[in-house]
Amino acid sequence: MAKAIEKTGVVTALGMMSGTSLDGVDAAVVDTDGIRIHNFGASGYRAYSEAERTCLRAALGHWGGAEAEAAAEVVDDAHAELLSRFSDYDVAGFHGQTLAHAPRQQGTYQVGDGATLAAKTGRPVVWDFRSDDVAMGGEGAPLAPFFHFACAKYLNLKKPVCFLNLGGVGNLTYVDPRFDSPEDAGALLAFDTGPANAPVNDLMQARLGLNMDADGRLAQSGTVETGALELFLAESYFSRLPPKSLDRNDFSEMINLVGELSDADAAATLTAMCAAGVAQGMQHCPESPSSVLVTGGGRHNPVLMQMLEVSLDCPVQKVEELGLDGDMLEAQAFAYLAVRVARGMATSAPGTTGVSACVGGGVVSLPG
Ligand SMILES: Nc1ncnc2c1ncn2[C@@H]1O[C@H](COP(=O)(O)OP(=O)(O)OP(=O)(O)O)[C@@H](O)[C@H]1O
Ligand SMILES: CC(=O)N[C@H]1[C@@H]2OC[C@@H](O2)[C@@H](O)[C@@H]1O[C@H](C)C(=O)O
Structure with a gap:
């Protein structure tokens, strides 16, 4: 069993991501040398139970203490359980x-103990990806952009393209694949676009006890309240130049802007806010991309997809149209980034997090 990873050549990495939507943990395998993606492998998902989700929700915004400890236990157990389904990774x-x-x-504060996981599994575990970037003056997020660059190369794209991840928070990566390396100035520009699904999920939870507006059915029957939308876009976050990042709950008061509206109008308006944040953010792209590839x-x-199509002046496609898996892209990103960290390569750049120089964050825990 591998105690440390080889310094060169293609290795099999397993990435795991527990996102801001708090729905569950994704895991996915990528074969990579830390530069090129050679192959996408198996994937898996482990949903959080209602009780676990309640525990995680209660810990949001806490920088430690009993709530964070309880959340850490949920996170560690769920990841260990998911990891036990995989055996073939380095x-x-x-x-x-x-x-x-x-x-x-x-x-920035992520719970989950990589050292314990390494001891349990007997494999090297890379974790705490964001702290070094923040310590060097970066936003610590988003970190998927270096992987998005590798995806653009994997897909053999020749023109600038955007990856748009719509999770709890939205994040956009402008990739110019004409550059050789993600570290080249101008190859990447990335930032969080604003809240994505989190406000709609919170609305559905508060008013109807549901986790999401499935297939946008409620929003579909509502009307967008343009006054609320304008107030939303007046938030100072949108006039800030990228790179920039958000906490999941930075916009949680948005729900108050739709407080007087019917359920359907509120859902439609919060959904429109997500699309409007993306449209606003796209104005920062140095060139109009050949398309926006949507994941998450x-x-x-x-x-939401239709609102994006109407408000963006370039094609909007799901990543599946190019053969990628939009449910697993973030987990794949942390598989790819793990190999880069283990090999001492950079994982963020001034254009992706605003860090002063390219930095390779992350902690490598080897099994004892
Ligand atoms: N069929 C659907 N209809 C409407 N919304 C959906 C549907 N399926 C998923 N979603 C939305 O996507 C969310 C989950 O997205 P995803 O798994 O990308 O989030 P995440 O990875 O937790 O977040 P982040 O990228 O912010 O870390 C759900 O909470 C829900 O709001
Ligand atoms: C601090 C943090 O966890 N940020 C997440 C969150 O979820 C989406 C968006 O906000 C993005 O900035 C980031 O995740 C993705 C995976 C990233 O780092 O690329």
């Missing part, structure tokens, strides 16, 4: 669960 990338993120103040759970929402 290194694991373990993002953990973000509980709080304020890079300019307290920093929001791409399953046809109302």
Whole structure:
């Protein structure tokens, strides 16, 4: 069994991501040398139970304490359980669960203990991906952009393209595949676009006890309240230049902007806010991309997809149209990044997190 990973050649990495939507943990295998993607492998998913989700929700915004400890236990157990379904990998990338993120103040805080996981599994585990970037003045997020660059190369794309991830929060990566390396100035520009599904999920939870507006059915029957949308876009976050990042709950008061609206109008308006944040963010791209490739759970929402098609002036496609798996892209990203960290390569750049120089964050825990 591998105790440390080889310094060169293609290895099999297993990435795991527990995202801001708090729905569950994704895991996916990528064969890579840390530069090129050679192959995408098996994937898996482990949903959080209602009780686990309640525990995680209660810990959001906490920088430690009993709530965070309870959440850490849930995260560690769920990841260990998911990991036990895989046997054929050389290194694991373990993002953990973000509980709080304020890079300019307290920093960034993910729970999940990679050292324990390494001891349990007997494999090297790479974790704590964001802290070094924040310590060097970066946003600590988004980190998927270096992987998006590798995806563009894997797909043999020749023109600039955007990857748009619609999870709890939205994040956009502008990739120019004409550059050789993700570290080249101008190859990447990335930032969080604004809230994506989190406000709609919170609305559905508060008003109807549901986890999401499945297939946008409620939003579909509602009307967008343009006054609320304008107030949303007046938020100072949207006039800030990228790179920039958000905490899941930075926009949680948005739900108050739709407080007086019917369920359907509120859902339609919060969905429109997500699309409007993306449209606003696209104005920062140095060139109009050949297309916007959408990944993450929001791409399953046809109302949101249609709003994006109307408001963006380039084609909007699900990543599946190019053969990628939009449910697993983030887990794959942390598989890819794990290999880069283990090999001392950079995982973020001034254009992706605003860090002062390219930095390779992450901690490598070897089994004892
Ligand atoms: N069929 C669907 N209809 C509407 N919304 C959906 C559908 N499927 C998924 N979603 C939305 O996508 C969310 C999950 O997205 P995803 O798994 O990308 O989030 P995440 O990885 O937790 O978040 P992040 O990328 O912010 O870390 C769900 O909570 C829901 O809001
Ligand atoms: C601090 C943190 O966990 N941020 C997440 C979150 O979820 C989406 C967006 O906000 C993105 O910035 C990031 O995740 C992705 C995987 C990233 O780092 O690329």
